[in-house]
Amino acid sequence: MNSPEPQVETLVDLDAIAHNVRILIRHAGEAAVMVVVKADGYNHGAAEVAKAALAAGAREIGVTTVAEAVALRQAGITAPILCWLNTSDVDYANAVAHDIEIAVSSVAHLEAVAAAARATGRTAIVTLKVDTGLNRNGASPTEYPQVLDLLKQLVEAGTVRFRAIFSHLALADEPQHPANDMQRARFLEYVATAKEYGLEPELVHLANSAAALTRPDLAFDMVRPGIAVYGLSPVPEISDFGLRPAMTFRARVVLVKRVAAGEGVSYGHEWVAERDTTVALVPAGYADGVLRPLSGRIDIGLRGKRYPNVGRVCMDQLVVDLGENPDDIREGDHAVLFGGNEGDPHPQEWADLLGTIHYEVVCSPHGRTVRTHIGGAA
Numbered sequence: 001m002n003s004p005e006p007q008v009e010t011l012v013d014l015d016a017i018a019h020n021v022r023i024l025i026r027h028a029g030e031a032a033v034m035v036v037v038k039a040d041g042y043n044h045g046a047a048e049v050a051k052a053a054l055a056a057g058a059r060e061i062g063v064t065t066v067a068e069a070v071a072l073r074q075a076g077i078t079a080p081i082l083c084w085l086n087t088s089d090v091d092y093a094n095a096v097a098h099d100i101e102i103a104v105s106s107v108a109h110l111e112a113v114a115a116a117a118r119a120t121g122r123t124a125i126v127t128l129k130v131d132t133g134l135n136r137n138g139a140s141p142t143e144y145p146q147v148l149d150l151l152k153q154l155v156e157a158g159t160v161r162f163r164a165i166f167s168h169l170a171l172a173d174e175p176q177h178p179a180n181d182m183q184r185a186r187f188l189e190y191v192a193t194a195k196e197y198g199l200e201p202e203l204v205h206l207a208n209s210a211a212a213l214t215r216p217d218l219a220f221d222m223v224r225p226g227i228a229v230y231g232l233s234p235v236p237e238i239s240d241f242g243l244r245p246a247m248t249f250r251a252r253v254v255l256v257k258r259v260a261a262g263e264g265v266s267y268g269h270e271w272v273a274e275r276d277t278t279v280a281l282v283p284a285g286y287a288d289g290v291l292r293p294l295s296g297r298i299d300i301g302l303r304g305k306r307y308p309n310v311g312r313v314c315m316d317q318l319v320v321d322l323g324e325n326p327d328d329i330r331e332g333d334h335a336v337l338f339g340g341n342e343g344d345p346h347p348q349e350w351a352d353l354l355g356t357i358h359y360e361v362v363c364s365p366h367g368r369t370v371r372t373h374i375g376g377a378a
């Protein structure tokens, strides 16, 4: 009761998630939308995001591991859940017991899933992951016939239900790149080969966010967006598609004080005040996800305006130059590190400064950061 607001927090707006899902549904046309909530929903909270997305019309959920999938079932999600990145010795029995759809990329994976089905006395739901050119996960063309042989036996024995075939694109963020067409062609070959074995998938899917928004010809039966659900454009140079960033990363000012001209600020004195000034101390540092290479390069949002971070970002804190503090910033005010509101620093700005992508930026807040969901049914 009456506990103070967290000093450093992420606010995740479930209304923004719902808005973004509706945009994806419009782009998907006839195809269903599977919302990808791996890595704890790209650090937005997997269960909360999944529920908001399903309420907005998404049909299925995608994650990487069995543990992520089972946690969503335990959180009360009854929609289909697919997981696609597990070693053969994972607890597949737990997945089968929870009706989790399991993607297999090899004979070894499929044998392990079959053993789990026999052990639990339940039918396992299997999806084939095929490698169409990303050369990462997925069955390769050389191993594919053995996988199909085994799958056919297991389907005939009633050990597994064959749900889908899917693959993942390598250059979807370059929508016109010929690799996308090559992967599409190879994908169709894999599907045709399965049919030659008498294996008819219930559905096939290929598109991530970038393809879902730019390549309707790759939608097939379902699209699998991740980043766009969270409101970040996979192709920012093309469009923002009306998406709304769902995450705000912010901290509360702990101290406002004057610093005299000629004084150095923060470790190493890399910034020296040229004039008497006012600074605000923000209790968020690299231990919370404000990466140190951002030192002295980012702006912080305070009362709707942007002020520069000065000096090094430390483990727990950073300093902001307020000048003569015209807006009367005070202890307790919210300092926005990045967010989705008009005027907020955008995760893309951090990505540009860091030479990375906004996916990594929204995955950064951690440590003392407290996550709170707003909007939706939160």
Ligand SMILES: *Cc1c(COP(=O)(O)O)cnc(C)c1O
Residues within 6 Å of the ligand: 036, 038, 084, 167, 168, 207, 208, 209, 210, 224, 225, 226, 227, 228, 234
């Ligand atoms: C992460 C992932 C997605 C979602 O990708 P986005 O670029 O975030 O839309 C889709 N499919 C697979 C297999 C993935 O690993």
